[in-house]
Amino acid sequence: MFIIGEIFRSLALFVSLVFNIIYFVLIIRIILSWVGIDRSNELVNIIYRVTDPILLPFKRLPLQFGMMDLSPIIAFLVLSVLRSFLVNVLYQIAYRFG
Numbered sequence: 001m002f003i004i005g006e007i008f009r010s011l012a013l014f015v016s017l018v019f020n021i022i023y024f025v026l027i028i029r030i031i032l033s034w035v036g037i038d039r040s041n042e043l044v045n046i047i048y049r050v051t052d053p054i055l056l057p058f059k060r061l062p063l064q065f066g067m068m069d070l071s072p073i074i075a076f077l078v079l080s081v082l083r084s085f086l087v088n089v090l091y092q093i094a095y096r097f098g
Helices: 002-035 042-059 071-097
Strands: none
Touching (some): 002 042, 002 071, 042 071
8 A cells, every 4th residue: 555655645746746837837928928929939839828728717807907917826826726735635645545
């Protein structure tokens, strides 16, 4: 049972790493939106394709005040809660298996 616990512990670390990568890519997207870089660039296009599914549900909400869009902040908060929940559940499962 110790091995199963270690697998879940490793899975929790992996999930945490994936969320950190998502946070980093979202920050890059926010900075790119401020700079106004051309979206025809392949790297920029990849960043937008990765982050669009995360941000689009929040962009539908009335979270824009003038030129300021608060949807990325709400997305960060929701992702943070989701990350905390998933990682804690995986650690609890790992703890129960030893």
